[in-house]
Amino acid sequence: MKILQLISVYLPLFWFHSASANFSSSNENISYNNLDWINQLENGINQRIDIFRDRLNRILANNISTLSFECRTSLKRLIVNPFETDWSLKMWDSMGHFPHGILSGTFFDPGNYDQCLSISDEIDALPIQGKYCVMEFRLNKTIENRDVSTKMDPNWIEILRFLNKWSHYSGIDNGICLPSQCSDEEIQTIVSKIFMPFDSSVRVRSKLCQDQRNKLSNLPLRAGQWIVLYILLGHIGLVIIGTLIGLFIRSERNCKTILIETLRCFSFVDNTNALFKIKRNKLNDQSETSDSRSPGSERSQLRFVHGLRVFSIYWILIAHVFLFYPMLNVDDRVSPVHSMNRSKEVIGNIFTHLIVNAGLAWSIDRLHDFVDQKARCDEYRGANFPPFTPSVLGSMCLLLLWPKIGDGPLFHSKYLDFIIEPCYRNWWISFIYMTNTIPSKEICNVMHWYLSADFQAFLLLLFGLYWFIGKHRLLTIFYILLMIFTGFIVPIAIVLLGWADAPNPSIFLHPTKQFPMDKVDVFIFGTYNHLIPYFIGAFLGLILSNQRRKVRINRFFRLIIWLILTPLFLALPFSSYSFVGSVEPIHAPLQSAITFGLIRLIWSLSIFWLCYECSRNKAGLIGRFLEAEIFQPLSRLSFTLFLVHILPIWHYLFTIRQTIEISLYNLLFIGFGNAIVSTFLAFLLHNVFERPYSNLLKIWFNNNRRVNRYGREKSNGRRSSMMADNGQFKFYFDQQNIKIQNFFNETTLDGNEDGDRNENQGNKS
Template identity: 25%
Template sequence: MVTRVGRLKPLSSLGLEVVNFFQNASVKDIIPSDRAQDPTDEDLLCINDLVLFSVSVSTGEYWALKMLDSWGKFPSGVLTGNSYDLGNFDECLNTELTGAIRGKYCFLKVVPDYLLGTETGMEINIATCLPSSCRASHINNFFRKILAFNNTYSISGIDIIDSSCQTVEKEPWDKLTIALIVILAVMASIVAIFTLIDCFLRKAPNELPIVVTTFSAKANSRALFRVVESKLNPNVIDCLHGIRCMSLFWVIYSHEYLNVPNSANLNLMQLLPWAETPYASFVLHGFYSVDSFFVLGGMLVSLITLRFLDRSKGRLNVTLMYVHRIIRIWPLMAMAILIYMKLMPVVSGGPLFSGGYSGLSQCESDWYGSLLFVQNYFVNKCVGHTWYLAVDMQLFVISPIFLIALYKWGKKAAAGIVILVILLSACLFATIMLNNYSMLMKKISSNALQKMYYDTHTHAAPWLIGFLFGYFLYLNRDKKFQLNWMMVGLGWILSFSMIFTSIFALYPEAKWDTPPISTLAEAFYHTLTRIGWPLALCWVIFACIQGYGGLANSFLSSPLWQPLSRLSFSIYIWHKFVLEVNARNVRTNVYFSNYQIILKFWSDLGITILISFVLHLLIEAPLGGIGNFLKPRTKTPLSNKIPQKAIQESQEVQQIQECEVNTRSNLSSEESQVSTAVD
């Protein structure tokens, strides 16, 4: 009887086993049985190249030794989660016998459960390198022959599929890829032309037409990096920039961990004990950063719109408001789908990069859901992290109902919104209880994730709390609250208590051997923290506005946050592109640890900021600026006839627009969208 150790022997030196096999191989050992009697020209070419490869190895020819040298082996550390031996990808692809043979890199997929005598739930991927004339069917046939231990037994779960194979010759670009590259080239050319005009022909600030400044990289860069002094107006809320950036960094950092399985990790199983640590709770509960953005989004919609409604005496063009919003978001969303789908294989490559973007099939089938902003209800989400944009857009669509109600009925409408928040929280609680849902790693299911996290009504409560907070700031915009140190201290204690409770309350339940928390307890946790987290964030903003922020306000209100804050939407859109490219571009196995993730986070963040800046200048700023042409044109009165109060109000609006611009989904200022809608 063959021992398990004996079964591993052929896998440990696959390249040599292949060479030895061809010393006595026959045609039927290579050609699948259904074609053995009548081999095709392709079959015969593969046989000829394999025999030539085997003979060339025996005679020591350099090209054949390179091909053999690039093979992988059965990887060490399988029981710690290592499922890859990547071999030498570039050595294989660059192997060539002039005019005859080129290397073809493929993964031999092996299910190791029977070999190891234990259930691992893994699939081992071993790099192979064979002549490019051979298809997966040829390779599979003779691998099964090689790995047969006797006449009656062969290993199951061994396979090579063509989609895992790569050669140095890339597939030609399809029409959509060509169209995308042409669009980017045209946009780059337009931006370059208008930038040159801006640089060499403009002498005065308002000398050139608005179309030039809309597409000028110089003008858009100046707007991006301009620092607005908060001392000019007490209504400026500087701390929003810091909150927005810190929340965005939290999102990206958490996604670094979610992206770990996309790479070839030596110790993937280390994720299991890692999930039991307190540090993991900070990462696994990163979804509260999304609630932070909903709070900011709701707050800005109500605060800015109500101020404009005051100035316009209640006139609001809702249709134009929607059109402006779509112009700001939709083009970038469409470009993101195309770039994720088509440019990944163009900009990068590697042993794990066959097939391009990991969500390619979802985008090919469900791309329209993203453009209609309903992808949060799709099982297969194209550019998955943009589900947030769908939720925020849906809440934005219904926002005029709440805005008009607040403007007309004031505190009565606010009381109605409070009741709605309570009802939505009760709905979430009932959903968890009736379906026995859980978000814990040891119990989570796709249905729970959808119904507790992706559905719009589950995040409506944080958005509405932010909306009500914006109304509170609107009512008290000129008021200074005099709080004693005990009240301020109590506010900060309660705020920090809720923040740390939200992140770490479930830490004791993270242990894999701990009995699961009851559904009732988890329902209370998710329901109350969806209210408590927004309230804690509102206190932080309130304290910073009123001068009770201390060190927190100094940090969050630093002018250094302003450029990143304006770029935050672009960073959010493109960060997953960078994370996936860098994770799958590896040539050797990587090691999972918190320190390695920190190093990767900073490098990915730096590359993302650079790419986001370039694409902001090429796509987001020019296309988003088109919405400015929809603004009503009014005659500008002579400056000496403008009342001083009107000048102050105009300056206030301009400064508010500078400060409160660009929440990640309310990407380019609710102010611009609302000012466009005001008639």
């Protein structure tokens, strides 16, 4: 046991000094019971500790006032005789090694965070606890000449230049463990004057210091956290009450009071049953209606959107895993900088372009409802967006309480504040759907920007819907084309007017350039960037809603369209490779703005064609696969999944204890793990926040009646027909919550159609 302790101490100490031990022999059989060998090893370690004894004595002699008595006492015990106590051994053992493979891109060795913080002892009535910090080495910017005369591998020269020029690079980091009696300022003095055996060309500092007292999970709750905790506990209480009512109080007429029905909206069992209830596909079933062009038949032909939504949201989740870099361990000696960039270029670009699906299925279904139900736009707008707000509230509760459940080397307020603090300042902006109008660093949960962008695009779509309902078809088409052109020309105009420079498509992943968040606000989050896909989706809905004129396309032309759009669709992820050809990315703002517009346009047209073919049952195996019934429950979770999927990714990033080797398998493995956790969180959020309030909207609409002079209830005309006719619009908006790829959902249609139809029949009788 003693030899294992000695070896564990020797390894982290080895990097403190460049001298090598001289007490091994290849021809000698080492016996683990040989005390002479153990003593020799201990003497070798003590020789290296002598170096730090001398440095410690100098700093204690020259800077007595800078170190407290407790810090000096515990520090002496740590360095002078590390084998005397268990706590000193554990501290040395908890320290990270100098990273192996720096020239291949490995820059962090975190050490043993948990062992360091578990240290608790005392010396001479002085309590000793472990304090974990990250020690950062930074190289001075000296490597600028590209024509360096050396025999060193050019790729390694490139890595050294990369370490110098990456403006937001944090340096070469090592975890260190020191006594908690030393303050953060004292630890900075220690690492710069004791643990620094290099010259002044290397800068060193300590950061992210944590102990048991100041860990985020041990800090008292803030006022905002108490508020969201009460909100969360209140909803959990309502879910428990509603579930008990659903289990023990049956739906007899004498028990159907407003209070009982309201509480039952929160029933976890009922909401889960509705979530997993499968609506059978009735593509060829004419028993429900004799007109194949009726709304029911049309809706059944649009079930491919469920599959499209599921693939979209999980693809985005995997993309976010690839975009966030935890502690890296890159095993690549050939041009590591470029390979690190290209390994994630495919996923990164697809994430950038998949957002174009936002308006497609939305408009398909919305235009049908407007035409068939004669709904008023103000009622439609009011019924459509309130169900979004509870899910936003639930995701905000999880985000604000997240610091209380996390723990790790990087789980520090320095990193988490940029995520959490905006929620305390700008939480209200998320509820008015204006988050994309403020800087991204001020957004509470950056995923909310898309909800705001879609809401604003929907307001623009209302003009076209008014004209469409008013039979002004040509004006509607002109307006849609104008919006598509606006989405293409506005980013270009911003560049031409000199207001901002569009980043090239690879800048978001380029290893030598900082992520341009200021440009993301302008060229990604802005609503005008998404007018192209949104109104191409509206145009698709316009075509599909024209029931009198069926568009017939020759089989030959259909084949030509497939042959043209499919290669373009698949080539889009690689379209920005021309920007990655050198260490310095191409700076061509105008070309980049045009590229962004073309990419969104081509991707939107490809999805447009896929949706159109699926709606006409001409997509073959693709359409049948997307209409698979298994996608329906996951599709209903897509909105909440989009809101919460970033939280498990952040949690993994900031609580990780070891480096990650960059490989497709590892990142996919992490991605699928995050997908499972995110789906579970989305399921809980759906049943606690989203579905109950959708049920409440249903009750509110059903009870919005007026009583005539004879004391009998009378339907309120247009609203009653809109909400109760065949169960199509009555509670249809409870699951209009995709908010990332396709804002189309049939939760009520699928989950409650039978119950709604029976209730409507009872009302009619």
